[in-house]
Amino acid sequence: MSQAVLDGVRDLLPGLRERADEAERLRVVPEASIKELEETGFFKLLQPKRFDGFESDPIDFYTAVRDIAGACGSTGWVSSVVGVHPWQVALFSDEAQQAVWGEDTNTRLSSSYAPTGKATVAEGGYQLSGKWSFSSGCDHCSWVLLGGLVFNADGQVVDFKTFMVPRDNYTIVDVWHMVGLAGTGSNDIIVDDVFIPEAFTLSMGETGQCRGPGQEQNPSDLYKLPFHSIFTGTITTPIIGLAMGAYAEHVEMQKARSRAAYLGEKASLDPFAAVRIARASSEIDAAWALLVNNIREEQHYVSRGEKIPLRTRLKVRRDQVLGSQRAIDAIDGLFEASGGRALATGTYLQRAWRDAHAGRVHAANDPERALQMFGAHEFGHKVDPGMY
Known part of the structure; x- marks a missing residue:
């Protein structure tokens, strides 16, 4: 079924691209796009089979996301x-x-996972209050997953949890006026x-150990992979998709472009232009290949019933943050080499440039923290596995 979903998503791409301007204008993904994606089964790729989901390979999910972002970054x-x-x-x-x-x-x-909320222990649960930012796509959802620190009666922090909250119990505040990922x-x-x-609720400590009570009903190996591997991949994959879309548009633009400053020479005949696209394509391919390879390595351990080594989990994060950077570097190089027409409103390139840099500031793309932890582990220092 995953292939049918991927084929269905690819059929939608021209329409998603046509709505990219509308998404920016509305500041949300158009309802028509969400409905079309729902009809392909996209949102059920990682959903349990017992709830009509596909329990698909995460790489199939990432592939669909990559293709969608190649049409519209916000979508x-x-x-x-x-x-x-x-x-x-x-x-x-x-x-x-x-x-x-x-x-x-x-x-x-x-969702909004940053622990900006405060929960206090109460009988049978918790009292939750707070304000969370950057809940992408919240207008299309009827529940939200929120991060919060748990305090006991003495005011001491005793846990960091994810809280599942229904739509009747939270308010959405429209604050999203941005130059990148404007339609999210x-x-x-x-x-x-x-x-x-x-x-x-779900304790992030337990999640960091690849455990959760739902594994009893959902025993698939899919749900034994690390949270921080699966979720950070969802941040890098759209950026890789943006780079692929930018690459495709740049190549087509250069094929048709004549440069007046060089006596009408076709841009595609410039040897330096050829070198630039070779470098960009290699960076994009490397970002994608490492993402796929690292998930495959984790799946190998899970399929054998073995614990995923900490080094492997840290490597996933190492290559994830560098994958985002590789994709953004490729977009930067392509944008700079595309000429003034790439600046025109409505071109994919200028939007990809803005969207990719907006995605870069997401907490999951903080390179120094992920790289420092990988390096510290290589030197034999203790690293908290709960974060990876």
Whole structure:
């Protein structure tokens, strides 16, 4: 079924590209695009089979995201971060899973994982309050996953959890006015003293150990992979897709371009132009190949019932942050070499340049932290595996 979904997504790409300007104008992905993606089954790629999902290979999911972003960066970004959430919901208690999908298996969730909320221990659960930013695609969702620190009665932090909150219990504040990823509708979420039952929470400490109560109902190897590998890949993949889309447009533009400053010489005959696209394509291919190879390596350990080595998990993050950088470097080089026409409103290149740099500032793309941890581990220093 995954191939059918991929084929369906590819059929949508011309339409998604045509709506890219509309997404920027609306500041959210058009409802028509979300509906079309839903009809292909895209949002169920990582969803458990018992809720009409496909439990697909993560690489199939990433491939679909890459292709979508190659048509429209904002749609690719929202598709990625909304489409990955069924993977985490599968780790929650069965009660929580039933609440989300029991009546409608098309239910979608957005998120904001930074622990900017505060939860206090209460009987049977927690009282949650706070404000969260950057919840991409929240207007298309009826639940949200929020990060929060848990405090006991003495005011001490005792856990870092993900809280699953239904739409009636939070407010969306429209604040998204941005120059990049402008169509993602990454608005603020506010929760005001709402009770969250224990069953609707997931400890990030447990998640970091590749465990969750939902594995009892969803025993697939898919749900035994590390959270921080799967989720950070959802941030890099749209950027790689943007680079692929920028590359394709740059090559077509250069084929048709004559440069007046060089007596009408065709740009495609410039040997330096050929070198530039060779370098850019290599960087893009390297970013994608490493992402795929690293997930495959983790799957190998899981399929054998073995614990994934910490070094492998750190390598995933090393190559993920560098993969984002490789893709952005490729876009920068292509944009700089494309001439003034690339600046025109409506071109994919200028939008990809803006969108990729917007994606670069996401916390998952903080290179120094990920690289420092990999290097520290290589030197034999202790690294907290819960973060990877």
